[in-house]
Amino acid sequence: xxxxxxxxxxxxxxxxxxxxxxxxxxxxxxxxxxxxxxxxxxxxxxxxxxxxxxxxxxxxxxxxxxxxxxxxxxxxxxxxxxxxxxxxxxxxxxxxxxxxxxxxxxxxxxxxxxxxxxxxxxxxxxxxxxxxxxxxxxxxxxxxxxxxxxxxxxxxxxxxxxxxxxxxxxxxxxxxxxxxxxxxxxxxxxxxxxxxxxxxxxxxxxxxxxxxxxxxxxxxxxxxxxxxxxxxxxxxxxxxxxxxxxxxxxxxxxxxxxxxxxxxxxxxxxxxxxxxxxxxxxxxxxxxxxxxxxxxxxxxxxxxxxxxxxxxxxxxxxxxxxxxxxxxxxxxxxxxxxxxxxxxxxxxxxxxxxxxxxxxxxxxxxxxxxxxxxxxxxxxxxxxxxxxxxxxxxxxxxxxxxxxxxxxxxxxxxxxxxxxxxxxxxxxxxxxxxxxxxxxxxxxxxxxxxxxxxxxxxxxxxxxxxxxxxxxxxxxxxxxxxxxxxxxxxxxxxxxxx
Amino acid sequence: xxxxxxxxxxxxxxxxxxxxxxxxxxxxxxxxxxxxxxxxxxxxxxxxxxxxxxxxxxxxxxxxxxxxxxxxxxxxxxxxxxxxxxxxxxxxxxxxxxxxxxxxxxxxxxxxxxxxxxxxxxxxxxxxxxxxxxxxxxxxxxxxxxxxxxxxxxxxxxxxxxxxxxxxxxxxxxxxxxxxxxxxxxxxxxxxxxxxxxxxxxxxxxxxxxxxxxxxxxxxxxxxxxxxxxxxxxxxx
Ligand code: SF4
Ligand code: SF4
Numbered sequence: 001x002x003x004x005x006x007x008x009x010x011x012x013x014x015x016x017x018x019x020x021x022x023x024x025x026x027x028x029x030x031x032x033x034x035x036x037x038x039x040x041x042x043x044x045x046x047x048x049x050x051x052x053x054x055x056x057x058x059x060x061x062x063x064x065x066x067x068x069x070x071x072x073x074x075x076x077x078x079x080x081x082x083x084x085x086x087x088x089x090x091x092x093x094x095x096x097x098x099x100x101x102x103x104x105x106x107x108x109x110x111x112x113x114x115x116x117x118x119x120x121x122x123x124x125x126x127x128x129x130x131x132x133x134x135x136x137x138x139x140x141x142x143x144x145x146x147x148x149x150x151x152x153x154x155x156x157x158x159x160x161x162x163x164x165x166x167x168x169x170x171x172x173x174x175x176x177x178x179x180x181x182x183x184x185x186x187x188x189x190x191x192x193x194x195x196x197x198x199x200x201x202x203x204x205x206x207x208x209x210x211x212x213x214x215x216x217x218x219x220x221x222x223x224x225x226x227x228x229x230x231x232x233x234x235x236x237x238x239x240x241x242x243x244x245x246x247x248x249x250x251x252x253x254x255x256x257x258x259x260x261x262x263x264x265x266x267x268x269x270x271x272x273x274x275x276x277x278x279x280x281x282x283x284x285x286x287x288x289x290x291x292x293x294x295x296x297x298x299x300x301x302x303x304x305x306x307x308x309x310x311x312x313x314x315x316x317x318x319x320x321x322x323x324x325x326x327x328x329x330x331x332x333x334x335x336x337x338x339x340x341x342x343x344x345x346x347x348x349x350x351x352x353x354x355x356x357x358x359x360x361x362x363x364x365x366x367x368x369x370x371x372x373x374x375x376x377x378x379x380x381x382x383x384x385x386x387x388x389x390x391x392x393x394x395x396x397x398x399x400x401x402x403x404x405x406x407x408x409x410x411x412x413x414x415x416x417x418x419x420x421x422x423x424x425x426x427x428x429x430x431x432x433x434x435x436x437x438x439x440x441x442x443x444x445x446x447x448x449x450x451x452x453x454x455x456x457x458x459x460x461x462x463x464x465x466x467x468x469x470x471x472x473x474x475x476x477x478x479x480x481x482x483x484x485x486x487x488x489x490x491x492x493x494x495x496x497x498x
Numbered sequence: 499x500x501x502x503x504x505x506x507x508x509x510x511x512x513x514x515x516x517x518x519x520x521x522x523x524x525x526x527x528x529x530x531x532x533x534x535x536x537x538x539x540x541x542x543x544x545x546x547x548x549x550x551x552x553x554x555x556x557x558x559x560x561x562x563x564x565x566x567x568x569x570x571x572x573x574x575x576x577x578x579x580x581x582x583x584x585x586x587x588x589x590x591x592x593x594x595x596x597x598x599x600x601x602x603x604x605x606x607x608x609x610x611x612x613x614x615x616x617x618x619x620x621x622x623x624x625x626x627x628x629x630x631x632x633x634x635x636x637x638x639x640x641x642x643x644x645x646x647x648x649x650x651x652x653x654x655x656x657x658x659x660x661x662x663x664x665x666x667x668x669x670x671x672x673x674x675x676x677x678x679x680x681x682x683x684x685x686x687x688x689x690x691x692x693x694x695x696x697x698x699x700x701x702x703x704x705x706x707x708x709x710x711x712x713x714x715x716x717x718x719x720x721x722x723x724x725x726x727x728x729x730x731x732x733x734x735x
Contacts, residue, residue, distance in 0.1 A: 020629050062700075067531040068717045074524070075712030079640050080624065080631035081566040081576065095633045104634065115702045117638070124637035125705075154566035156556070156574075157709055158718035160539065268634045282535065296703045320536045337726050377539055385541035385548075413541060475644055 006431045008473050009091055009438035011445045015407075017084045018093040023436075025094040029140040030036075030084060030428045033178035040187045041286055042072065044176040051175040052130055058171045061105075063114065065411045068163040073110045075157045076100060082151040088144050091435035096141050098153035099161040105138055106164055117385050136450070139177055143169035144432055146422035146469050147280065147313075148373035153413050166282025173281060182277045183425035189290050194239035194273035202271055214252055220494045222259045223265070224251075228300065231266035233258070236274045236318070236339075237309025238461035246482050247464055250310050253485025256492050257346050261354045264306075271297035274314035275461065278323075280423030288325045291317060295326040302400075304333040307340050310483055312372035312460030313421065315341055319379040322456050344381050346488060347391045350398050357491040362400040365455045367394055368447050370440065370467075371407065371415035372460035386412070392459055392484055399491040404451045411445035418458075420466030437470045444476075457484045503670070503682040506692055510674055513699035520703025528715040536730045542723035544626055549722050556719060570624065577617025583610030584653070591664075591671040611657065614650040624726060642705065647721055652691035662688045 002255040046469030048054055063070045078110040082099040084090065096102060104126070111118025111127035112238050118127030126133060145165040152160035155425030172178065183218045188197040198206075235258075241251040258265045271293040298306055306316045306329075314414030318339045323329065329338035337344070351354050361435065369392060375381075382390040389412045410416050447453040458464055458481060466479035543549050555561040560578075563571045587607025590596045622643045625631050656662050663683040673680035682688075701707070716718065 017630075020633055022633075065534065067528060067533040067715060068537060070531050071528055071717070074708040075716070076626075077704070077706045077709050078631070078634050078636070079563070079570055079621075079629065080634060081563055083634065085566070095630065098630060098634065100634050117701075123637070124641070125638045139526035149539060152718050154562055156563040156566075157713050158539055158556075158562065158716040160537065160718050163537070195645050203694045212564045291718060320725045322537060323725050339726075378537070380540055380542075380544075383544075385723060386542060388540070411537075461716055475558050 002251055006434075009435055011438065011442050011474060013194070013446065013449070014091075015442055017090065017441065020179075021093040022095055022338035024081050025088075025092045025097060025144060025158075026137075026140060027430065028144060028429065028432050029426070030426060031180040032139075033180040033183040034138065035165050037180055037183040038173070038176065038178050038340075039122070040190060041173070041178070041183055042282070043173045043178050043183075043410070044214075047176040051135070053480050054492070055130060055135070055175050056109075058174045059167075060114070061111070061410075062167045062170065063110075063363065065161065065447050066167065068160065069167050069379060072163060073107055073114075073157045073198050074101060074108065076159055077156075082155050082161075084150050085154050086161075087148070087150070087439045088146070088432065088436045091419070091438040092144075092432070094144075095246060096137075097144055099155075100160075102141055102161050102379055102449045103164045104146055104349045105134070105141055106168055116397055127252050130184035135162050135172070135175075135177065137383045138168050138170055142172070143179060143424065143429070145418065146373070146417045146436070148417035148421055148425055149291060149377040150373065150414065150417065152389065154376060162422070166280075169280070170282035174282070177282065177496075179423060182281050182423040183427070183433070186277050186286055186290065187282070189273055189293075190430065192206065193270055193293060195275050195277070196239045196242075198242065198272065199271040199496055203242065203267075204273055210248070210252065210255070218494055220259070222252075222255050224255055225265060226265035226267045227269050230302050231264045231303055232303060233263055233265035234271075234294075234301055234303040235265055235267055235307050235309060235342075236271060236294055236314075237267070237342075238274045238311040238314055239272055240465060241309055242272075242462040244465065245488060246468070246479070247310075247318055247461055249485025249486035250488065251379065251485075253483060253487075253489030253492075254309060254342055256489045256494060257349065257355065257485070260492060260494055263361075266301060266303070268294075270300065271383075274308055274311045274318070276314060276317040277423055279313055279317055284325075287321065291322060291326045293456060294322070298330065303308075304421065305340060306332065306338060307342055307345050309342050310459040310461065310485060312374040312462060313463075316378040325472040332489055341381050343391050343484065346485070347382070347395055350395065355398075357399050358487075358493050359399060359401050359491055360489055361491040363402070365398055365400060365487075366402040366404065366451060366453045367400050367446065367455045368453045368456045369396060369484075370418065370456050370463060370481075371411050372458060372463050373417045373421060375416060376413055376415050392457075395484055396487055399487045404453060406443040406447050410439065416440040418460070418466040419464040419470065421460075421462050425466055433466060433475045434470050437474075441471070441474050441476070457482050459484050499679065499681045500684055502684050502689060503679070506682050506689070506696075507670075507674060507679055508695045510692075513696045517699045517702045521708075524703060524708055525711050525715075528711065532715045536721055536723075536725040537717050538721040538723050540723055541720040542721070544723050544727075546722055549720060553714065553720060556713065569620070573617045573620030575617070576613045577621065579608040579643045579649075580613030580617060583607050584614060584650075591668045592675055594672060606658065606678045607665075612621045612649055614648065615654065618647045618650065622647070629644070638705065642701075642707075646699055649691060649698065652687055654696065655693065656685075656687055660685060692731070
C-alpha cells in the first residue's frame with residue numbers, strides 16, 4: 001500500500017449512492033499548463049488581461065459552433081435523473097460532480113450573458129457573473145469529468161456533460177488556463193508523433209526487442225514491422241502499447257494474430273500514436289492536426305487498410321471523427337471498414353476459422369471484461385448497434401474457458417469509467433482517480449466474491465494504466481488488469497496448419 | 499364586455515405571439531447551429547428510420563428516463579401524459595362542433611387532471627426531499643412546479659367545486675380564435691386558472707420549457723450511428 005493523504009472509499013457488497021458533501025473535492029485541480037505547453041497549441045501562454053471579455057466571446061463562439069452546446073444549455077429541466085450516475089460523484093460525494101451541477105457551472109454564466117431570464121432575473125434562475133472564482137471552479141470541476149458520457153445515457157434529453165466539459169476546457173485554454181498534462185502531450189504528438197515523445201530510433205529498438213522476446217517465448221518469427229511501404233494494413237495503436245505493462249502484451253497479441261492470419265502489416269514512425277488528446281481539451285483544430293498524421297502515413301505507405309489498436313477514446317476519434325476530419329478514405333480497400341478496430345479484425349478471423357486457440361493456456365484465469373466508455377457510448381464495432389459489447393466478449397470467450405460479466409448496470413452502455421479517462425490520467429489527480437474508480441472497483445469486487453474472478457480485461461490504454469495504478473489502493477493486485485489481445489496472444493496456436 | 503374580458507383577450511394574444519415567436523426563434527437557432535461532429539450516444543440506430551424510432555420512444559415513453567430512475571419516470575410520465583390528455587380535453591373549447599375523437603376522450607380527460615397533480619406532487623417531493631435534487635434546484639424550478647400545479651389545481655376545482663359557465667367560456671375562446679370577441683365569465687377561479695396559463699405561455703421561450711424543442715435537436719439522440727458508412731461533413735447539420 002502506498003502512503004496516502006486522502007480517504008479511500010470503502011468498498012461495500014452492494015452499490016451505494018452517497019449523501020452530498022458540498023466542497024469535498026474543491027481542493028482538487030490539475031497542474032496548469034506553462035507557456036511552453038500552451039503556445040504550440042495556439043493558446044495564450046498565461047491568463048490574458050481581458051480574460052472576462054475573451055471568455056464570454058469564446059463562449060458565444062462555441063454556442064454558435066456546436067448545436068450540442070446551445071441545446072444542452074437550454075434543455076435541462078433539473079430532473080435529477082443524472083445526479084447519481086457519475087462515478088466521480090459516487091466516489092467523492094461532491095455535489096458539483098453530479099453531471100447536472102457540472103453543467104450548471106457553465107449554465108449559470110450562459111444564463112447571465114446569453115438569456116433574457118438571466119440578464120434581468122439572475123437570482124431567480126441562478127445566473128452569475130463570470131468572475132475569477134467562477135473560472136477557478138470551472139478549472140477544478142471541468143477537470144473532474146472524464147468525458148465518459150455515462151450521464152448522457154440516462155438524461156431524458158441526451159444531455160452529454162462531456163460536451164460541456166470540452167467547451168469549458170476550450171474556453172479556459174483560450175484565455176490562458178490550459179491543463180499541463182494534456183497540452184504537453186499534444187505538443188509532443190505535433191512534434192514527434194506520439195504521446196510519449198518516443199523518437200523513431202527508440203521505437204525501432206523496442207520493436208526489435210519485442211521480436212526477440214516473442215522468438216524466445218514461442219520459437220516463431222513474429223514480425224513487428226515499421227514503415228514498410230506497400231503493406232496491406234497500417235496499425236495505429238496507442239504508444240503505451242510499445243512498452244508499458246500490461247499494454248505491450250496486447251501489442252504482442254495483435255502481432256501474433258497478423259502473423260498467424262498471414263496479414264502483411266506495418267506500424268508507422270510518422271503516426272506512432274492512436275491516442276488523440278485534442279478530443280479531451282475540446283479543440284477540434286488540435287484533434288484534426290493530430291489525426292492528420294495518420295492520413296499522411298497511410299498515403300505515404302500506400303496501405304489498403306487502417307486498423308486501430310486497443311484504445312478507447314482513440315477509437316471514438318477514429319470511428320466517429322476520422323472520416324469527417326481526415327477523410328474521405330477513398331484510397332483504402334472498400335471491402336473493409338475504414339477504420340477498422342483490431343477486435344473487429346480478430347473477430348472476423350475467428351469467424352472465418354483462421355485462428356485456433358489452445359484455451360487451456362488461460363485456464364489459470366477467471367476473466368471479466370471492463371467496457372471502456374468511449375467504445376461503449378461513443379462508437380461501435382461490427383455491423384449492428386451494440387457490436388462493441390458483443391465482439392470483445394466473443395473474442396475473450398474464444399480464447400478463455402472462464403468468463404463472467406459484472407453487474408448489468410455497470411457494464412455495456414452503463415459501464416463505469418475507470419476514473420482516469422478524458423485527460424485525467426496524471427499524478428496530480430491521483431485522489432480523483434482513486435475515488436472515481438470506486439464504482440468500477442465495487443462491481444469488480446462483487447464478481448471476485450461471487451465467481452472468484454482473477455482478471456479484468458480491457459481494450460483501452462487509459463483504462464489499463466489507470467487500473468494498474470489505482471487497484472493497489474483497494475488492495476487488489478495491479479496485474480489483474482490485462483489486454484484482451486494478451487488473452488488472444490497467450491492462447492493462439494502459432495504455426496499450426498489451419 | 500367587462501374590463502377582465504378585454505384584459506384577458508389582449509393578454510392571450512400577447513402570450514401567444516411571445517410563445518410562438520420566442521420558441522420559433524429558438525428553433526431557428528438550434529436548426530442553424532451546425533453539428534460539426536458525429537456524437538450519437540451509442541448504441542444508436544444505424545439508419546434514419548431507426549433514429550425516428552428512437553425519438554418516438556424518447557418522446558412517448560421517456561425511454562432514457564425509464565432506464566435512469568423509475569420514480570422520476572413514473573411521476574414525470576404521469577404528469578406529461580395527464581397534460582396531454584388535459585390539453586386534448588380543452589380542445590372542446592376551441593372546436594365547434596367538437597371533434598368526435600376529442601369528445602371521445604372527454605371522460606378520460608377528467609382523470610388527466612389527477613394524473614398531473616399526482617405527477618407534479620411526486621416531482622416536487624423529490625425536489626424537496628432528495629438531497630441531490632434539492633441541491634440543483636433554483637427558485638425558478640420550484641416556481642415552475644407551483645405554476646403548473648396552480649393551473650392543474652384550479653382546473654380541478656372548477657370541474658368539481660366552483661363550476662364556471664363553460665358555455666360562455668367557450669364563446670369567449672371561439673371569439674379569440676375568430677377575432678369576434680365575447681365576454682369572459684368573471685369567476686375568480688377561472689381568472690386565476692387562465693392567468694396562470696398566460697404566465698406559462700410567456701415564460702415558455704425563456705425557461706427550461708425549452709426542453710420540448712430541445713429534445714428534437716439533441717445530437718446525441720437524433721443522429722444516426724453511421725460515420726464510417728457516410729461521411730459527415732463538418733459544418734453540416
Ligand atoms: S438528467 Fe438531464 S435534464 Fe435531468 S438534471 Fe440531468 S442533465 Fe438535467
Ligand atoms: S461525462 Fe462522465 S465524468 Fe463527466 S459528468 Fe458525465 S458521468 Fe461524470
